[in-house]
Amino acid sequence: MENSTLEQPAAASEGAASVDFIRALINEDNRTGRFGGRVHTRFPPEPNGYLHIGHGKSICLNAGIPRDYGGKFNLRFDDTNPVKEEDEYVESIVADVRWLVPEFTDEPLFASDYFEQMYLWAEDLIQKGVAYVDDLSAEEIRQYRGTLTEPGKDSPYRNRSIEENLDLFRRMRAGEFPDGSRVLRAKIDMSSPNLNLRDPVMYRILHASHHRTGDAWCIYPMYDWAHGLEDSIEGITHSICTLEFEDHRPLYDWYLDQLGIYHPQQIEFARLNLTYTVMSKRWLLRLVRGGHVSGWDDPRMPTLAGMRRRGYTPESIWDFAERIGVAKANSMVELGLLEYCIREDLNARALRAMAVLRPLRVVIENYPEDQVEEFEVPNHPQRPELGTRNVSFSRVLYIEQDDFMEEPPSKFFRLAPGREVRLMNAYYITCGSVVKDETGAIVELRCTYDPASRGGVTADGRKIKGTLHWVSAAHAVDAEVRLYDNLFLKENPYDVPEGQDFTANLSPDSLQVLAGCKVESSLAVAAPGDRFQFMRQGYFCVDKDSRPGVLVFNRTVGLKDTWAKIQQQ
Numbered sequence: 001m002e003n004s005t006l007e008q009p010a011a012a013s014e015g016a017a018s019v020d021f022i023r024a025l026i027n028e029d030n031r032t033g034r035f036g037g038r039v040h041t042r043f044p045p046e047p048n049g050y051l052h053i054g055h056g057k058s059i060c061l062n063a064g065i066p067r068d069y070g071g072k073f074n075l076r077f078d079d080t081n082p083v084k085e086e087d088e089y090v091e092s093i094v095a096d097v098r099w100l101v102p103e104f105t106d107e108p109l110f111a112s113d114y115f116e117q118m119y120l121w122a123e124d125l126i127q128k129g130v131a132y133v134d135d136l137s138a139e140e141i142r143q144y145r146g147t148l149t150e151p152g153k154d155s156p157y158r159n160r161s162i163e164e165n166l167d168l169f170r171r172m173r174a175g176e177f178p179d180g181s182r183v184l185r186a187k188i189d190m191s192s193p194n195l196n197l198r199d200p201v202m203y204r205i206l207h208a209s210h211h212r213t214g215d216a217w218c219i220y221p222m223y224d225w226a227h228g229l230e231d232s233i234e235g236i237t238h239s240i241c242t243l244e245f246e247d248h249r250p251l252y253d254w255y256l257d258q259l260g261i262y263h264p265q266q267i268e269f270a271r272l273n274l275t276y277t278v279m280s281k282r283w284l285l286r287l288v289r290g291g292h293v294s295g296w297d298d299p300r301m302p303t304l305a306g307m308r309r310r311g312y313t314p315e316s317i318w319d320f321a322e323r324i325g326v327a328k329a330n331s332m333v334e335l336g337l338l339e340y341c342i343r344e345d346l347n348a349r350a351l352r353a354m355a356v357l358r359p360l361r362v363v364i365e366n367y368p369e370d371q372v373e374e375f376e377v378p379n380h381p382q383r384p385e386l387g388t389r390n391v392s393f394s395r396v397l398y399i400e401q402d403d404f405m406e407e408p409p410s411k412f413f414r415l416a417p418g419r420e421v422r423l424m425n426a427y428y429i430t431c432g433s434v435v436k437d438e439t440g441a442i443v444e445l446r447c448t449y450d451p452a453s454r455g456g457v458t459a460d461g462r463k464i465k466g467t468l469h470w471v472s473a474a475h476a477v478d479a480e481v482r483l484y485d486n487l488f489l490k491e492n493p494y495d496v497p498e499g500q501d502f503t504a505n506l507s508p509d510s511l512q513v514l515a516g517c518k519v520e521s522s523l524a525v526a527a528p529g530d531r532f533q534f535m536r537q538g539y540f541c542v543d544k545d546s547r548p549g550v551l552v553f554n555r556t557v558g559l560k561d562t563w564a565k566i567q568q569q
Helices: 021-032 053-069 089-098 111-127 137-145 161-175 221-232 243-259 281-289 306-309 314-324 337-350 521-525 562-568
Strands: 040-042 070-077 131-134 184-186 201-205 217-223 238-242 264-270 351-353 358-364 373-378 387-391 396-400 422-423 428-436 442-450 477-484 511-520 531-536 538-544 551-558
Touching: 021 053, 021 238, 021 264, 040 053, 040 221, 053 070, 053 238, 053 306, 053 314, 070 089, 070 111, 070 201, 070 221, 089 306, 089 314, 089 428, 089 562, 111 131, 111 137, 111 161, 111 201, 111 217, 111 221, 111 243, 131 358, 137 306, 161 201, 184 243, 217 221, 217 243, 221 238, 221 243, 238 243, 306 551, 314 337, 337 531, 337 551, 358 511, 387 521, 511 551, 531 551
Parallel strands: 040 070, 238 264, 351 531, 358 442, 477 551
Antiparallel strands: 131 184, 184 201, 201 217, 358 396, 373 387, 422 428, 428 442, 477 511, 531 538, 538 551
């Protein structure tokens, strides 16, 4: 099965000083020539939901390995359960993989493309006497299976003749029997200490329309049966799974050995667990259907679609995956590490801009009413190649409400009555008076500026401790800003009193929508997906809800706030 080769970087992992245990196994296989030096991996999602950051880790691993070895990578859908699968999920998964692995341009593969071959192999096992049709109900199969401490019991149908089993299996395919009335099982060992080897089900009857094959099939393969066959058909060398499949590996091997077909190597690694996050598609689906979020791509969701909408970059997710590494033991990763990775990436790439989220009007009384100045400011302070932009300055400005206190405590170095501060890249201003409304709320500051401080410096070199961002009222663009925070209150969302579930830990403050924000005029042409650092605020991304004249920004992650830390202390 042909797939494009992923580009090998200058330094392949095989020659690196330190490798993870999976790459160490691959290095040994290459040394012994087990697969002829080939490295071919796959990412095999079931199209029953959107991918989350845990899948992102798996994609980075399964695509990163062939990158390192000049190998091949498949995206293959395990579409064996028509009841839960939808084309919407297929399309979202393809988009996520292409976003994370832009060099992957192949068409996705589907388990359903192999249904006929899987069926023929099932008949082969029947003819070899190691598979049989069972009439026990699902509940009876569970009862006969036994426990971890007690062996199972043989089904009364286990010793049917090969001829009868073939006849019944073919009639199952022909649609003669109702759902749940019969299954095809492997005949292995009902006393095996590994419960997965106690005559596992291979096929079940399910009269349901499939999103690709329609009504062509009414029997569908179980994952354990299909998994290894798909890998074998595609020539996968290393079938990388999460740790819960470790006990399934003997079954993976048994099926391939019984059929005598090409045999990949299954390798297991620990799945990702992240604080303040649920990592199950089942629970994420419940959040969507329960209206707790706006959809699968809600920026509070740990889905790749939600993270992309929030402003995360592919590079930040690859960095995160590399930092947490690959292990054999389950562990919990701090959400703060993921936030660190996106903050570091955006710090290097995001253009700077000024945005006032909670505007407070400032009138500079000694500045001419009809005058407008243009200040040329860098788009990125450390990257001059990103150029400059002009920012307009006028008599009436907006600053942040939090940047003024009428009676400031010590260590508050922002604007206050009689205090001088620097307006970023512009002038020094001093607050002379405060205007309040009938309720006593501050609505305007009356200030003066020092004309000799243009550009934010003066000849006398006097020290100004506070520097504020600002926008010109006459030139500002209105925007809506959505401030996202953790979706859950506790590090472990499942830590709830008896009788409650994880939704009890949903945070009521995970989203705050600010209307009437003022942003600098250069952002008027920003397009959905564009990312910026709002000076002194954090990193923000233009949301897909934006349209001409109506800008919407999502906060990706905040900056470190010295004053907030002092307040917390």
